[in-house]
Amino acid sequence: QSALTQPPSASGSPGQSVTISCTGTSSDIGGYNYVSWYQQHPGKAPKLMIYEVSKRPSGVPDRFSGSKSGNTASLTVSGLQAEDEADYYCSSYAGSNNCVFGTGTKVTVL
Amino acid sequence: EVQLVETGGGLIQPGGSLRLSCAASGFTVSSSYMSWVRQAPGKGLEWVSVLYSGGNTYYADSVKGRFTISRDNSKNTLYLQMNSLRAEDTAVYYCARRYSSSWAHQWWGQGTLVTVSS
Numbered sequence: 001q002s003a004l005t006q007p008p009s010a011s012g013s014p015g016q017s018v019t020i021s022c023t024g025t026s027s028d029i030g031g032y033n034y035v036s037w038y039q040q041h042p043g044k045a046p047k048l049m050i051y052e053v054s055k056r057p058s059g060v061p062d063r064f065s066g067s068k069s070g071n072t073a074s075l076t077v078s079g080l081q082a083e084d085e086a087d088y089y090c091s092s093y094a095g096s097n098n099c100v101f102g103t104g105t106k107v108t109v110l
Numbered sequence: 111e112v113q114l115v116e117t118g119g120g121l122i123q124p125g126g127s128l129r130l131s132c133a134a135s136g137f138t139v140s141s142s143y144m145s146w147v148r149q150a151p152g153k154g155l156e157w158v159s160v161l162y163s164g165g166n167t168y169y170a171d172s173v174k175g176r177f178t179i180s181r182d183n184s185k186n187t188l189y190l191q192m193n194s195l196r197a198e199d200t201a202v203y204y205c206a207r208r209y210s211s212s213w214a215h216q217w218w219g220q221g222t223l224v225t226v227s228s
Contacts, residue, residue: 001170001171003154034212034213034214036212036213036214036215038155038215044220045204045218045219045220045221046155046204046215046218047218048214048215048216051209051212051214051216052214057216089154089155091155091157091213091214091215092213096168097160097166097168098157098168098170099145099157099213100157101147101154101155101157102154103154104154104155
């Protein structure tokens with residue numbers, strides 16, 4: 001199972017928005033509404049930010065939003081804040097009780 | 111408060127075996143869907159295995175036949191038995207609780223580092 005494709009980096013100034021794409025295939029992202037997004041700060045465990053394409057767990061700010069179109073999912077962070085600087089990973093169910101993660105995107109707040 | 115604490119990592123020679131433990135508190139492992147996810151140094155996340163509450167287990171192709179996921183209900187602990195270790199298994203191993211209705215991993219431990227090297 002190949003990793004989902006994400007851009008290596010993205011950036012924005014405080015208060016701006018940044019959108020990260022996550023491209024898969026019809027066997028993973030395109031086939032299921034089980035896309036998740038995780039935030040990971042250096043040396044820390046991942047934190048769930050979005051699940052089932054666009055749902056936010058309790059405690060996650062509504063500045064974080066998710067969407068999907070075809071085989072590509074997206075995470076948008078609006079009103080960028082310094083603490084949003086981190087690595088972000090997408091993930092999708094890939095069938096047959098298998099899960100695949102994205103290659104990761106480093107978000108820099110300028 | 112939910113907590114997951116992984117232990118058991120360390121330096122091991124290629125071909126060796128290691129068992130990782132993940133002690134849970136604040137919820138019941140036997141009633142949960144539990145995964146292991148790993149991250150090689152400087153690399154991305156890779157799903158390794160899942161153990162369902164009903165006992166079914168599934169593995170990534172990269173570890174199938176070498177790794178075994180299990181749990182001890184009396185200790186509320188998840189395990190990952192790793193055999194025939196290879197250099198490419200070097201990673202931080204995280205245990206995580208998954209939503210039962212989704213493939214989203216809700217809670218994560220802090221991870222334990224496994225280094226496979228001679």
